[in-house]
Amino acid sequence: MDKKILIVDDEAHIRMLIEQTLEELEDEGVEFLTADNGASALEIIQEEKPNLVFLDVMMPKMNGMDVCQKVKKELSLSDVFIIVLTAKGQELDRQRGQEVGADVYMTKPFDPEVLLDKARQVLGIA
Amino acid sequence: MSLPTLKSLLGKKSEVTAWLQSFLEMTKAEISVEDNQHNLLFGSAPNPSQTFPVTLENETVGWVNGDERASIVARLLSIMIQKDSEKKRLGTEVLNSYQELNVIFNFSEKLAQTIEPNVIAQLTLEQAIHSIPSHSGVIALWDNEHAQLSIPASSGEKLFNEELLRNNAELLLKIGLSGNSEIMNDLSVLKEKNIIAGDVQSLVYAAMKVKHRIMGAVILAGKNQEQYSAAHLKLLVTLALQSSSAIESALLYEKNIREAKEREEAILRIHMVTQKFVPHEFIHSLGKEVLTDVKLGDQVEKIVTVLFSDIRNYTTLSERMTPEENFNFVSSFNMRMGPIIRKHHGFINQYLGDAIMAIFPNQAADGLAAAVEMQKAVQDFNKERQSNNQSTIQIGVGMHTGSLIMGITGDENRLDATTISDTVNTASRLESLTKYYKASIILSDETFRQLQHTEKFHLRNLGKVQVKGKLAPVGIYECFSGNKKEEIDKKEKTLFAFNKGMSEYLNKLFADAIDSFNEVIHSHPEDLTAQFFIDKAARYIHDGVPAEWVGVEEMLNK
Numbered sequence: 001m002d003k004k005i006l007i008v009d010d011e012a013h014i015r016m017l018i019e020q021t022l023e024e025l026e027d028e029g030v031e032f033l034t035a036d037n038g039a040s041a042l043e044i045i046q047e048e049k050p051n052l053v054f055l056d057v058m059m060p061k062m063n064g065m066d067v068c069q070k071v072k073k074e075l076s077l078s079d080v081f082i083i084v085l086t087a088k089g090q091e092l093d094r095q096r097g098q099e100v101g102a103d104v105y106m107t108k109p110f111d112p113e114v115l116l117d118k119a120r121q122v123l124g125i126a
Numbered sequence: 127m128s129l130p131t132l133k134s135l136l137g138k139k140s141e142v143t144a145w146l147q148s149f150l151e152m153t154k155a156e157i158s159v160e161d162n163q164h165n166l167l168f169g170s171a172p173n174p175s176q177t178f179p180v181t182l183e184n185e186t187v188g189w190v191n192g193d194e195r196a197s198i199v200a201r202l203l204s205i206m207i208q209k210d211s212e213k214k215r216l217g218t219e220v221l222n223s224y225q226e227l228n229v230i231f232n233f234s235e236k237l238a239q240t241i242e243p244n245v246i247a248q249l250t251l252e253q254a255i256h257s258i259p260s261h262s263g264v265i266a267l268w269d270n271e272h273a274q275l276s277i278p279a280s281s282g283e284k285l286f287n288e289e290l291l292r293n294n295a296e297l298l299l300k301i302g303l304s305g306n307s308e309i310m311n312d313l314s315v316l317k318e319k320n321i322i323a324g325d326v327q328s329l330v331y332a333a334m335k336v337k338h339r340i341m342g343a344v345i346l347a348g349k350n351q352e353q354y355s356a357a358h359l360k361l362l363v364t365l366a367l368q369s370s371s372a373i374e375s376a377l378l379y380e381k382n383i384r385e386a387k388e389r390e391e392a393i394l395r396i397h398m399v400t401q402k403f404v405p406h407e408f409i410h411s412l413g414k415e416v417l418t419d420v421k422l423g424d425q426v427e428k429i430v431t432v433l434f435s436d437i438r439n440y441t442t443l444s445e446r447m448t449p450e451e452n453f454n455f456v457s458s459f460n461m462r463m464g465p466i467i468r469k470h471h472g473f474i475n476q477y478l479g480d481a482i483m484a485i486f487p488n489q490a491a492d493g494l495a496a497a498v499e500m501q502k503a504v505q506d507f508n509k510e511r512q513s514n515n516q517s518t519i520q521i522g523v524g525m526h527t528g529s530l531i532m533g534i535t536g537d538e539n540r541l542d543a544t545t546i547s548d549t550v551n552t553a554s555r556l557e558s559l560t561k562y563y564k565a566s567i568i569l570s571d572e573t574f575r576q577l578q579h580t581e582k583f584h585l586r587n588l589g590k591v592q593v594k595g596k597l598a599p600v601g602i603y604e605c606f607s608g609n610k611k612e613e614i615d616k617k618e619k620t621l622f623a624f625n626k627g628m629s630e631y632l633n634k635l636f637a638d639a640i641d642s643f644n645e646v647i648h649s650h651p652e653d654l655t656a657q658f659f660i661d662k663a664a665r666y667i668h669d670g671v672p673a674e675w676v677g678v679e680e681m682l683n684k
Contacts, residue, residue, distance in 0.1 A: 020217040
């Protein structure tokens with residue numbers, strides 16, 4: 001089955017950066033989906049069941065933590081691997097991230113090499 | 127960066143595909159799109175009349191087959207794929223910038239965690255080589271203090287001859303450490319001098335500077351031509367600047383620590399020395415820790431035992447010596463006495479020529495034990511002197527217990543640690559009595575009273591004296607524990623008779639007293655104290671005594 005990655009961030013340049021970082025995966029056949037707010041992210045997750053989601057925390061309408069909570073705790077979609085992204089230095093978020101069931105917690109600015117490695121690891125593509 | 131393909135452009139869910147679909151439905155045209163291997167990507171055109179290429183940067187990436195309308199599709203697809211390509215290129219550039227930012231961010235974090243210059247240099251080189259692929263790299267730092275080049279970090283293949291690098295500091299200073307940062311491709315001079323290996327094709331270096339001072343440089347070497355770009359240089363310069371200020375801070379920090387330590391050691395030395403001039407116990411009694419805390423007017427009153435010792439007939443003795451011999455004699459004497467006093471929890475308040483004034487703040491017994499040991503030490507001292515054909519000495523020790531004021535007197539610019547009290551005078555006068563009564567150690571009745579275990583010492587009551595300047599008479603005792611063994615034994619044996627004699631003497635029973643003292647002399651002919659009282663008693667028999675006489679001896683002079 002085709003692998004899918006969902007990138008959720010209200011800032012367009014971040015979405016583009018993450019896409020660009022993972023570009024080689026796209027060439028290897030991974031499908032990229034994007035969303036710029038929490039509500040549509042939830043819809044896409046329920047419909048497309050992506051393997052990996054990059055979830056920004058600070059977003060209008062519905063923030064990343066709430067999305068994660070819904071997906072992991074309420075909908076129990078355990079096959080969706082969620083990486084939560086937030087600005088550096090917010091330790092409180094790390095705790096909250098654990099509470100809502102996030103799989104990995106990453107800070108921005110992220111290290112592109114690390115991001116790519118993680119994605120490969122999660123998707124099981126060497 | 128890989129170029130976009132026609133296949134990806136027409137991937138499922140692509141809006142291009144949706145548009146093409148509606149275009150074909152609207153125009154009812156038969157059009158097919160193939161990649162450059164002629165694999166069908168979209169549509170169908172069983173009998174195409176024409177075929178048009180889709181191009182990206184002058185390369186054909188696919189074909190559109192159909193009628194003349196196919197040309198429009200081909201043109202449009204070319205434009206779209208061109209736009210895609212530009213977008214990707216931009217994206218790659220942005221990612222590169224983002225990565226650079228990330229590098230600098232992480233590097234700053236790493237730098238913030240260390241304060242050692244060598245570690246900073248190593249981290250810097252590590253980061254530089256990681257971000258700017260090179261075959262080899264070094265960091266050279268200029269040590270101003272020792273006027274030499276040091277190489278705290280090197281990495282990769284051995285393409286630099288570090289020895290020559292160090293020795294050719296001037297050459298390097300001219301070429302590279304001039305404060306500039308450059309990519310160098312003409313390496314002939316360096317290769318001539320064998321500073322770098324022959325297969326190095328390009329160098330990039332960045333100066334490390336703080337303000338206008340050149341600290342050194344980061345130098346990377348590559349075996350490929352055109353290995354380094356302007357972007358690489360920019361990154362290297364950034365890393366170099368960051369590490370320069372970190373190293374500068376680290377060096378300053380080291381310097382600060384060193385200087386602080388030296389200052390501390392100097393202060394400690396001063397404190398240790400001042401303790402030798404003003405005893406620590408004195409300062410401590412004033413409630414202060416160190417001499418520098420003390421000020422004019424500080425004082426404390428305490429009950430202590432004061433001990434005075436003096437060398438008998440020192441004046442006569444010193445006349446026979448040269449000034450140097452004198453000095454050596456007194457020094458030698460004091461060196462023996464000092465430790466004894468300290469051993470018994472006392473401290474030396476003053477060395478006054480041949481006299482010593484010591485204070486025992488704790489127990490009277492401490493002082494008396496010290497006095498006894500001092501007398502024994504004099505005996506040993508004398509044995510030595512005799513073997514050197516020198517005359518022997520004798521000391522007298524006087525002790526009194528009472529209150530004492532210790533304080534800092536003087537004026538603003540000249541302070542002195544002083545003891546002021548009557549107790550001191552009394553002790554001093556008692557010491558002078560020792561030659562009079564022919565006793566080696568005399569203590570006052572107050573001191574006697576303070577002794578908790580009088581049985582530990584050999585004591586004889588010597589009556590009372592009227593010390594010059596004091597109102598009340600002072601009772602005195604002799605301690606003979608410090609005498610030679612034979613003397614101690616004899617005085618012990620005759621103690622009963624002696625005490626009897628004293629009692630009779632104080633009760634004006636002078637004839638009986640003389641008899642008792644004669645008994646003492648009979649067993650111990652050398653007991654000069656007994657003889658002294660015999661003479662006194664005889665005189666009183668002859669001259670008579672006033673009715674109110676209670677046995678107090680008048681001391682007319684010190």
